[in-house]
Amino acid sequence: xxxxxxxxxFEELRLKEISRHFGRLAAVNKVSLSVRSGEFxxxxxxxxCGKSTALGCVAGLxxxxxxxxxxxxxxxxxxxxxxxxxxMVFQNYALxxxxxxxxxxxxxxxxxxxxxxxxxxxxxxxxxMVQLADYEDHYPAQLSGGQQQRVAIARALAPHPRIxxxxxxxxxxxxxxxxxxxxxxxxxxxxxGLTTLYxxxxxxxxxxxxxxxxxxxxxxxxxxGTPEEVYSRPANSYVADFMGYRNIVEFDVTEHxxxxxxxxxxxxxxxxxxxxxxAGPTAVAAIRPDDVVFGDETSANAFPxxxxxxxxxxxxxAFEGELPDGQILFARSTVRVQPGDTVAVNxxxxxxxxxxxxxxxxxxxxxxxxxxx
Amino acid sequence: xxxxxxxxxxxxIAPIGSLRGRLKARGIDRxxxxxxxxxxxxxxxxxxxxxxxxMLSFQPQHGDAFASYRQFFSDGYLRATIWNTLRxxxxxxxxxxxxxxxxxxxxxxxxxxxxxxxxxxxxPITFGTVLVSDGMLTYLGPNGWLNQxxxxxxxxxxxxxxxxxxxxxxxxxxxxxxxxAFLLSLSHLTGIDPAFERAAAALGASPWQRFRRVILPxxxxxxxITFCLLFMLxxxxxxxxxxxxxxxxxxxxxSIAAYFEAYERYDYSMACAIxxxxxxxxxxxxxxxxxxxxxxxxxxxxxxxx
Amino acid sequence: xxxxxxxxxxxxxxxxxxxxxxxxxLRAALAFFLLNIAAIVATVVLDSFGTRWFGGWxxxxxxxxxxxxxxxxxxxxxxxFVTGVVAVGVAVIALLVGAPAAYILARRSFPGKRVAWAMFxxxxxxxxxxxxxPLATLLYRLGIGGSLLGVLVxxxxxxxxxxxxxxxxxxxxxxxxxxxxxxxxxARTSQVFRRVLAPLLLPGLLSAGLLVLVQTxxxxxxxxxxxxPTDQTLVVALYYAxxxxxxxPPQAIDAMAVIYMLLCxxxxxxxxxxxxxxxMVAQVKDNRx
Numbered sequence: 001x002x003x004x005x006x007x008x009x010f011e012e013l014r015l016k017e018i019s020r021h022f023g024r025l026a027a028v029n030k031v032s033l034s035v036r037s038g039e040f041x042x043x044x045x046x047x048x049c050g051k052s053t054a055l056g057c058v059a060g061l062x063x064x065x066x067x068x069x070x071x072x073x074x075x076x077x078x079x080x081x082x083x084x085x086x087x088m089v090f091q092n093y094a095l096x097x098x099x100x101x102x103x104x105x106x107x108x109x110x111x112x113x114x115x116x117x118x119x120x121x122x123x124x125x126x127x128x129m130v131q132l133a134d135y136e137d138h139y140p141a142q143l144s145g146g147q148q149q150r151v152a153i154a155r156a157l158a159p160h161p162r163i164x165x166x167x168x169x170x171x172x173x174x175x176x177x178x179x180x181x182x183x184x185x186x187x188x189x190x191x192x193g194l195t196t197l198y199x200x201x202x203x204x205x206x207x208x209x210x211x212x213x214x215x216x217x218x219x220x221x222x223x224x225g226t227p228e229e230v231y232s233r234p235a236n237s238y239v240a241d242f243m244g245y246r247n248i249v250e251f252d253v254t255e256h257x258x259x260x261x262x263x264x265x266x267x268x269x270x271x272x273x274x275x276x277x278x279a280g281p282t283a284v285a286a287i288r289p290d291d292v293v294f295g296d297e298t299s300a301n302a303f304p305x306x307x308x309x310x311x312x313x314x315x316x317x318a319f320e321g322e323l324p325d326g327q328i329l330f331a332r333s334t335v336r337v338q339p340g341d342t343v344a345v346n347x348x349x350x351x352x353x354x355x356x357x358x359x360x361x362x363x364x365x366x367x368x369x370x371x372x373x
Numbered sequence: 374x375x376x377x378x379x380x381x382x383x384x385x386i387a388p389i390g391s392l393r394g395r396l397k398a399r400g401i402d403r404x405x406x407x408x409x410x411x412x413x414x415x416x417x418x419x420x421x422x423x424x425x426x427x428m429l430s431f432q433p434q435h436g437d438a439f440a441s442y443r444q445f446f447s448d449g450y451l452r453a454t455i456w457n458t459l460r461x462x463x464x465x466x467x468x469x470x471x472x473x474x475x476x477x478x479x480x481x482x483x484x485x486x487x488x489x490x491x492x493x494x495x496x497p498i499t500f501g502t503v504l505v506s507d508g509m510l511t512y513l514g515p516n517g518w519l520n521q522x523x524x525x526x527x528x529x530x531x532x533x534x535x536x537x538x539x540x541x542x543x544x545x546x547x548x549x550x551x552x553x554a555f556l557l558s559l560s561h562l563t564g565i566d567p568a569f570e571r572a573a574a575a576l577g578a579s580p581w582q583r584f585r586r587v588i589l590p591x592x593x594x595x596x597x598i599t600f601c602l603l604f605m606l607x608x609x610x611x612x613x614x615x616x617x618x619x620x621x622x623x624x625x626x627x628s629i630a631a632y633f634e635a636y637e638r639y640d641y642s643m644a645c646a647i648x649x650x651x652x653x654x655x656x657x658x659x660x661x662x663x664x665x666x667x668x669x670x671x672x673x674x675x676x677x678x679x
Numbered sequence: 680x681x682x683x684x685x686x687x688x689x690x691x692x693x694x695x696x697x698x699x700x701x702x703x704x705l706r707a708a709l710a711f712f713l714l715n716i717a718a719i720v721a722t723v724v725l726d727s728f729g730t731r732w733f734g735g736w737x738x739x740x741x742x743x744x745x746x747x748x749x750x751x752x753x754x755x756x757x758x759x760f761v762t763g764v765v766a767v768g769v770a771v772i773a774l775l776v777g778a779p780a781a782y783i784l785a786r787r788s789f790p791g792k793r794v795a796w797a798m799f800x801x802x803x804x805x806x807x808x809x810x811x812x813p814l815a816t817l818l819y820r821l822g823i824g825g826s827l828l829g830v831l832v833x834x835x836x837x838x839x840x841x842x843x844x845x846x847x848x849x850x851x852x853x854x855x856x857x858x859x860x861x862x863x864x865x866a867r868t869s870q871v872f873r874r875v876l877a878p879l880l881l882p883g884l885l886s887a888g889l890l891v892l893v894q895t896x897x898x899x900x901x902x903x904x905x906x907x908p909t910d911q912t913l914v915v916a917l918y919y920a921x922x923x924x925x926x927x928p929p930q931a932i933d934a935m936a937v938i939y940m941l942l943c944x945x946x947x948x949x950x951x952x953x954x955x956x957x958x959m960v961a962q963v964k965d966n967r968x
Binding site: 399401404405407408410411412414415416418419420421422423426429472475476490491492493497498499500501502503504506508509510511512516517518519521548551552553556557559560605608609611612615616627628631632635641645648649651652655656 | 702705708709712713715716718719720722723726732733734735736775776777779780782783784787788789790795798799801802804805806807808809810812813814816817832833835836839840843893897899900903904914917918921922929932933936939940943944946947951955956957959960
């Protein structure tokens with residue numbers, strides 16, 4: 001039984017409003033996305049946002065409730081998993097414990113009826129790609145977590161899949177190994193030009209490996225863009241919060257022209273740049289702790305901060321300070337500060353992102369008022 | 374069965390180098406006394422009687438030490454009990470395990486169906502062979518419902534003889550054994566991480582290939598154990614061989630022969646010789662299956678991490 | 680953290696009740712099997728209430744007369760008393776003896792541990808006749824053969840290992856640091872057992888106890904070898920009645936069978952509230968609840 005070996009060329013993978021419901025819960029809700037050949041796209045979001053379910057739908061492991069998946073002109077969502085020719089790397093690797101490393105990697109080729117000599121060649125190639133050439137005869141249980149991860153990647157690579165799907169591939173590794181594997185995955189992608197759909201909850205990981213990031217929340221797309229776009233111009237306060245804008249603070253809007261917004265509240269005034277439309281009397285400002293810088297009291301965005309807690313973190317200090325009315329703000333500094341100090345800080349106006357007030361931001365725990373002491 | 378490091382043990386401080394200290398370092402201390410009562414029970418009630426039986430078997434009423442064994446193997450009627458027992462136990466175990474696999478496999482994802490069937494099946498297990506035999510005597514008898522139905526729909530013209538012969542015992546073992554096989558093999562099957570099947574599908578394996586190349590090898594160890602237990606259960610057949618079988622010929626099994634020697638002829642030596650032979654034959658078959666299982670099996674059926 | 684719970688392999692189709700002919704064949708075979716079991720039970724119940732039943736679909740008339748007949752003629756009060764005392768006695772003793780051993784085997788490693796394991800497994804591996812007959816002989820020599828005590832003692836042989844086997848996984852899943860924490864709080868060994876381990880092990884003790892009860896009530900061979908004429912358990916009495924039919928009306932035997940059945944079912948449904956069906960056959964804890 002020989003099956004068609006695809007040459008792996010296609011123009012575009014398109015998800016058309018795909019949905020997946022579990023009972024009443026919409027785990028994936030009308031997600032549309034197109035991935036060009038050779039692109040590395042990361043689905044990013046906290047646990048429960050539907051990103052793994054979406055990936056499972058693309059793989060065919062989870063049937064769609066609605067929507068379609070197309071690969072150029074052929075519809076793939078009606079095909080069973082095994083006929084899609086996608087490679088998949090699972091979070092827990094799912095290496096077959098009864099097969100050696102070589103047999104694991106050969107699996108996808110053997111079930112396609114590929115000739116033995118070709119299988120051997122491909123296994124050797126795939127294992128050399130992940131630098132595990134000497135481990136052919138080991139069983140998965142004899143390998144470390146990082147090695148198992150590499151075997152899982154080699155196994156997915158060996159059949160030359162049209163698309164590579166990766167479901168949180170690094171979440172079971174320790175911190176250092178995770179960094180190594182991250183660059184390894186990026187290297188493989190660049191070397192092989194493999195179209196990749198990558199699921200992660202780690203924003204740093206998504207930023208460093210992907211060409212494009214899709215941020216999901218409750219099964220819906222919140223933002224789609226390059227890492228730079230998502231990082232520096234989050235589309236809404238939810239994405240901002242997720243991308244490390246730890247300070248999400250509500251202010252009154254005093255003035256509003258084009259993208260520049262004047263804010264006041266918590267005893268200070270601030271200028272920021274609006275993202276999306278800002279209407280209404282209040283707005284939410286999102287500020288990264290790193291963007292709160294020391295000094296220059298004459299700048300328009302300068303304000304005093306009374307330090308309430310400080311943590312030494314090696315190269316810099318992370319600290320918490322109070323605005324004049326007691327609102328907490330997170331900041332960083334290379335200068336040593338101590339609780340009780342009052343420091344003058346400012347935030348560049350283009351680093352204060354202003355969003356329309358929404359319910360979620362209003363309930364954000366980072367805004368909980370701490371009584372001034 | 375790995376032992377977790379126990380912080381709960383009483384910390385007895387003993388001088389380094391003392392006997393107690395050295396024993397403690399090897400895991401021997403007073404805490405182990407907790408296991409002593411159970412060990413004493415097993416030794417007194419199992420090991421001692423077992424050895425006593427072994428000894429009795431070598432002390433025949435007449436002749437030298439091996440006379441009972443020699444008589445067992447030279448007497449065709451007694452010797453045939455081995456064959457009579459295996460002829461029941463092996464096919465029953467094979468049919469039950471194969472049937473259980475066929476029923477369990479499609480159920481591996483259907484949680485609700487699994488629960489309902491498991492509960493339905495535990496009932497005949499609880500009833501046991503004596504009760505099932507009682508029911509079979511009426512139900513499968515010449516005037517029983519089954520023969521009536523089969524005759525009424527014209528499938529047969531004269532009643533099938535399903536009791537007081539080989540098939541009666543076979544059926545009784547099927548009824549009490551199948552639920553066992555089903556529950557055991559299902560529990561092993563559901564213990565296999567579904568991720569393996571998904572991974573195989575993602576790698577292009579068809580449903581049959583997924584079964585043959587991934588599920589079956591991972592299921593095999595559990596199937597091996599299930600087969601052994603089923604075989605042991607059927608091998609010990611006693612009440613149903615007497616009640617729904619033909620205990621003087623086709624279902625003259627080892628247990629019946631041993632019982633007869635002990636309680637009808639009062640030849641304890643012969644009775645014990647028969648039970649020793651029974652244990653050896655049973656353990657031999659179990660050992661063969663387990664050896665095969667150990668050879669065929671590498672790794673674990675669950676993912677190590679996550 | 681994969682958030683999917685239900686995962687079906689394959690496309691949108693081929694799910695649920697849309698099944699292949701092979702699968703329908705399996706379902707039919709399964710239905711046939713269960714139907715036969717139901718019919719076997721039904722015939723016993725029906726016959727126990729019948730006046731006479733020679734051929735035909737149902738008895739000629741109905742009466743509950745045979746229950747009172749069986750109650751007196753088979754001496755069922757005594758039989759039920761013996762069955763109850765033996766089952767409960769075996770369960771209690773097996774738990775008292777087996778639980779500490781299960782704790783040690785789950786927690787500790789010591790030289791000879793494998794031998795200890797083998798000793799607990801072996802009684803469950805060899806056929807009951809192999810040790811049953813010599814054990815009965817020994818018990819008769821000691822003068823307790825043929826008595827309630829003898830039946831009780833014989834039934835302990837598979838029950839103590841059963842408790843050890845059933846309980847070890849429960850002990851293993853209790854975090855050993857809890858015991859350390861209790862000690863750090865100043866608890867003595869006996870207090871650690873009484874106040875920390877016993878409450879945490881309660882579900883395990885309960886299910887192990889129920890497993891022993893079910894096993895002992897259904898245990899034929901060992902009770903049969905050791906039971907005397909006045910101290911039979913229910914299953915042994917039923918066997919004797921079936922073995923020598925003719926002298927007693929079959930309806931009365933079936934009436935006794937129904938009583939045995941009801942006892943089994945009552946115990947079974949109590950047990951199923953605490954243990955899974957799988958656990959009842961495999962004695963392993965089913966964590967996938």
